[in-house]
Amino acid sequence: MEKEIISWIYEAAERVKAGLGDALKVDQKSGRTDLVTNVDKETQAFIVSKITAFDPAAKILGEENGQDQTPIDQGRVFVIDPIDGTLNFVMQRENFCIMIAVYENGVGQLGFIYDVIRDELFWGGPKVGKVFYNNEELSPPENRSLGEGLIGMNLALYRKNINHAQEIGNQTMGVRVLGCAGLDLIAILKGTQIGYISMLSPWDYAAGSIMMKQLGLPFSGAEGQPLSFQGREFFIGATSAVMNQIQAFDKEKH
Amino acid sequence: MEKEIISWIYEAAERVKAGLGDALKVDQKSGRTDLVTNVDKETQAFIVSKITAFDPAAKILGEENGQDQTPIDQGRVFVIDPIDGTLNFVMQRENFCIMIAVYENGVGQLGFIYDVIRDELFWGGPKVGKVFYNNEELSPPENRSLGEGLIGMNLALYRKNINHAQEIGNQTMGVRVLGCAGLDLIAILKGTQIGYISMLSPWDYAAGSIMMKQLGLPFSGAEGQPLSFQGREFFIGATSAVMNQIQAFDKEKH
Numbered sequence: 001m002e003k004e005i006i007s008w009i010y011e012a013a014e015r016v017k018a019g020l021g022d023a024l025k026v027d028q029k030s031g032r033t034d035l036v037t038n039v040d041k042e043t044q045a046f047i048v049s050k051i052t053a054f055d056p057a058a059k060i061l062g063e064e065n066g067q068d069q070t071p072i073d074q075g076r077v078f079v080i081d082p083i084d085g086t087l088n089f090v091m092q093r094e095n096f097c098i099m100i101a102v103y104e105n106g107v108g109q110l111g112f113i114y115d116v117i118r119d120e121l122f123w124g125g126p127k128v129g130k131v132f133y134n135n136e137e138l139s140p141p142e143n144r145s146l147g148e149g150l151i152g153m154n155l156a157l158y159r160k161n162i163n164h165a166q167e168i169g170n171q172t173m174g175v176r177v178l179g180c181a182g183l184d185l186i187a188i189l190k191g192t193q194i195g196y197i198s199m200l201s202p203w204d205y206a207a208g209s210i211m212m213k214q215l216g217l218p219f220s221g222a223e224g225q226p227l228s229f230q231g232r233e234f235f236i237g238a239t240s241a242v243m244n245q246i247q248a249f250d251k252e253k254h
Numbered sequence: 255m256e257k258e259i260i261s262w263i264y265e266a267a268e269r270v271k272a273g274l275g276d277a278l279k280v281d282q283k284s285g286r287t288d289l290v291t292n293v294d295k296e297t298q299a300f301i302v303s304k305i306t307a308f309d310p311a312a313k314i315l316g317e318e319n320g321q322d323q324t325p326i327d328q329g330r331v332f333v334i335d336p337i338d339g340t341l342n343f344v345m346q347r348e349n350f351c352i353m354i355a356v357y358e359n360g361v362g363q364l365g366f367i368y369d370v371i372r373d374e375l376f377w378g379g380p381k382v383g384k385v386f387y388n389n390e391e392l393s394p395p396e397n398r399s400l401g402e403g404l405i406g407m408n409l410a411l412y413r414k415n416i417n418h419a420q421e422i423g424n425q426t427m428g429v430r431v432l433g434c435a436g437l438d439l440i441a442i443l444k445g446t447q448i449g450y451i452s453m454l455s456p457w458d459y460a461a462g463s464i465m466m467k468q469l470g471l472p473f474s475g476a477e478g479q480p481l482s483f484q485g486r487e488f489f490i491g492a493t494s495a496v497m498n499q500i501q502a503f504d505k506e507k508h
Contacts, residue, residue, distance in 0.1 A: 032401070033427050087428050091404045092446040147286070150345045155429050159412070159420060166413060173287050174341050175409050177431035192346040 002110055002128060008050040009098050012043050013116045020093050035086050040064050043082035051078050063203045072229035073106030081203035085180030097182030101206035111207030113182045122186045125210040140215040141191030145241040146171040149194030152184035157199050163222050165197060168246055181205060188212060188237055195238030202229040218243040256382060259366055262304040263352050266297050267370045274347050289340050294318050297336035305332050317457045326483035327360030335457035339434030351436030355460035365461030367436045376440045379464040394469040395445030399495040400425040403448030406438035411453050417476050419451060422500055435459060442466060442491055449492030456483040472497040
């Protein structure tokens with residue numbers, strides 16, 4: 001299955017790149033800064049057509065095209081974000097990803113994050129027992145603590161200091177705001193960030209969380225609980241050391 | 255002169271890349287998150303040696319090696335940031351720049367920002383009457399307003415809401431925190447960001463401000479005043495439309 005998914009991602013990426021020079025058709029969704037383009041919709045439709053041909057019984061949980069309410073735990077579910085970082089895609093034409101995850105009865109089996117412009121594919125999970133960066137197997141990153149690295153955050157969450165985000169950020173080497181969950185999650189896999197704290201939808205974290213867990217990196221809600229995959233949720237993905245520090249810190253402050 | 259400077263930058267970058275696989279010698283400067291590495295110091299020393307051979311009378315204003323107090327307005331001054339984004343350099347091994355600017359009696363003549371890992375060189379200014387992205391002449395970016403683009407900010411400034419940073423951020427499409435002034439300033443030149451608001455030292459903004467002005471993009475202190483090039487200062491670099499909106503906004507709130 002993983003070979004097929006990788007071929008869909010590369011084919012989808014070629015279509016996305018071919019459309020980068022064209023005028024995008026941009027629409028608003030929930031508000032002024034929540035955008036969707038014709039490329040998001042077409043890319044999801046393209047990936048869904050490949051999935052349907054490959055496995056007609058599979059279900060789809062995806063950001064676009066009204067497929068955002070599928071339960072995660074019934075049979076085989078493909079979780080799709082056709083363009084993660086749509087604002088970056090529209091404004092920068094870079095710093096966006098294509099993401100696909102495969103769940104079987106609620107258990108993550110495979111995750112794929114493709115940074116289209118940098119041509120960096122991260123993929124793996126329990127189904128293959130490994131995580132790969134392009135063709136190279138990834139080792140778990142160093143188990144660094146808060147004071148030893150950079151952390152990614154959602155800016156609204158940081159501004160409102162939800163779950164002590166500002167105090168946590170102050171203990172790190174620095175906070176980065178990239179506008180693309182996929183980039184933050186692959187930064188953790190690569191070891192260039194010690195964590196990512198955000199509040200997002202299932203298709204934003206599904207693929208990354210599967211790969212993180214495969215490398216022994218914790219990914220959960222604020223209290224360590226698993227995510228529901230229904231609607232936007234607060235989550236933390238981090239090294240074990242950072243997760244322990246954040247949870248101890250939260251208890252101390254409550 | 256520009257040909258020589260470009261050759262120094264490419265040679266310095268080769269040395270930096272050659273050192274990326276090695277263990278860095280990292281020291282703290284003003285605090286826990288203000289780092290300097292052997293590569294910063296060696297790169298500045300290398301560039302200074304080239305400048306001194308080229309123009310023995312030229313003065314140096316640079317981040318490292320105790321050369322950070324030189325006045326900007328006396329003769330020819332080279333302003334150097336050997337590694338802009340040292341934290342990114344240490345933690346990510348990417349997302350950092352080499353920056354050089356040339357001032358003649360206080361007037362910016364040439365600026366150079368080199369994104370080493372992406373191999374993207376931005377350079378130009380009054381001395382050549384143009385700005386180049388690698389070998390291609392850059393046109394001024396579209397004059398977009400606050401609501402039409404992404405803005406870069408320093409996170410501490412954002413957290414403390416200095417000069418209404420949060421309200422300004424809320425009017426944009428989104429705020430990005432990259433940890434490297436050079437990347438924010440070239441994003442404005444490219445048109446992928448509408449502005450950058452920060453509080454930094456002369457070597458962080460000298461090269462970018464020269465290129466921005468060459469393309470008709472305003473760069474100034476909060477009230478529109480020129481910067482002093484002495485110590486850390488608040489500044490705004492933006493499209494004309496955004497600069498007008500921010501200054502009107504500031505007056506309204508005072």
